[in-house]
């Protein structure tokens with residue numbers, strides 16, 4: 001599979017006074033899962049819908065290997081998208097797909113194929129009105145896969161999925177990317193996609209705050225050291241040299257922005273009796289939160 | 297384009313709406329055809345605006361009864377056509393459709409084309425119901441059924457066309473008023489209340505009378521050549537061909553407006 005390179009260039013969308021998306025640029029590479037992360041109202045859905053020709057941007061363009069969505073001859077074969085689980089409740093899962101098969105340019109047999117791929121084969125003949133939220137998310141994914149696309153664009157695909165469903169979704173997009181496909185998915189929780197994505201793009205209040213491989217995000221997590229000593233006075237005296245340090249309780253101090261080596265050496269030099277010395281990283285979620293809360 | 301039509305046909309056949317509305321329409325027309333046939337033959341037909349007694353020739357009576365679908369049942373094909381479009385908004389499936397086929401013009405044309413077979417079906421069912429029940433009621437009342445009269449048969453045939461045209465108007469209407477509840481309330485309000493009142497009111501005021509002929513309901517009746525209102529001498533109708541043009545014109549203008557306005561909007 002040859003996934004397209006998804007390139008968002010200078011995308012701006014204004015709704016009256018609201019600047020929903022402000023000069024957003026980033027790329028999603030083939031063979032990788034790109035997580036598009038931001039809090040509620042950040043502009044994720046607006047960006048994804050603009051990419052798919054559903055929203056006319058105020059400025060900027062989104063291309064799939066150089067071509068806009070509207071220029072794709074058979075879009076369903078290039079990009080499969082799942083934006084929200086919206087279906088006619090009176091149609092069966094199979095019929096829902098059958099209404100789209102002519103547009104996607106695929107034979108009807110493909111409908112049962114994708115239903116099987118998402119584990120809905122048994123529910124194919126039931127009305128969607130009776131589906132659970134998790135089943136609807138799966139049907140949405142099946143819809144995205146109908147045209148056998150080389151790229152997937154998924155807006156909050158983990159919404160409403162139980163832990164087993166999330167694990168399944170994770171494995172699914174990982175294997176899609178491993179076969180060379182491009183995956184761009186959004187989420188408002190880093191933890192939800194931490195084990196799924198290769199690259200992260202962080203958006204908040206319409207602007208890109210960070211874009212890098214996930215690994216580089218780990219590097220931004222500043223370490224902190226926890227030091228425990230039964231000698232409270234000695235402990236307080238030692239950590240007073242770090243203005244940010246704070247006492248968690250009478251025997252435990254937390255010193256942000258330091259390593260265990262640094263603190264251990266200082267304790268040794270001060271001949272402090274040490275009962276515990278641990279270095280811990282700031283959680284990625286905290287790093288993410290910090291990024292999204294930074295002033296524009 | 298073929299793909300769009302096939303997709304829209306499948307959308308229409310994979311929900312229960314088409315046969316539910318069809319059965320409701322048949323029931324409604326059967327009721328009115330029976331009641332009217334008996335009322336027109338036995339009842340006191342009253343007086344017109346000029347105070348003269350309203351007398352109805354057997355042929356006019358037959359046409360009025362056999363084309364009652366066009367006079368009183370057109371809300372059903374109209375509503376079905378409208379829901380073909382508004383359903384996409386109500387169930388938020390428009391985005392999914394446009395992801396597979398991004399052209400919004402093609403979407404509207406596909407829906408209009410896919411509505412044609414249903415339009416024919418509703419038209420045929422409407423005419424068949426009105427004729428079956430109407431003829432039975434007329435026979436019961438001892439009136440001639442007039443089913444061997446060429447003009448009567450022509451009217452019955454044209455009533456099928458009129459009902460079909462109504463469905464296309466519905467598709468156009470649904471692309472302007474995309475809120476399903478608003479669309480259905482408007483369809484019912486207009487067909488059951490506003491237009492009948494307008495036509496009666498305009499009929500009583502001489503200078504405005506010609507305008508009444510161009511109202512969509514009057515155009516539909518003109519096409520079928522029979523009208524409860526005109527039979528009773530309360531208003532004039534256009535020639536049949538003009539009625540068809542006016543009716544399809546409403547549909548085309550509405551579809552055009554919908555395509556240029558609502559369907560151009562962001563799908564959020």
Ligand SMILES: Nc1ncnc2c1ncn2[C@@H]1O[C@H](COP(=O)(O)OP(=O)(O)OP(=O)(O)O)[C@@H](O)[C@H]1O
Nearest residue numbers: 015018020039040041042043044045046047188564
């Ligand atoms: N149709 C609209 N009209 C006006 N403002 C809008 C419209 N759609 C979105 N917005 C605004 O644009 C901003 C971005 O919204 P968007 O839906 O893209 O956010 P999001 O990142 O998808 O959020 P969420 O996590 O809640 O789904 C918000 O401030 C929202 O209020």
Ligand SMILES: [Mg+2]
Nearest residue numbers: 044045046155
């Ligand atoms: Mg969103």
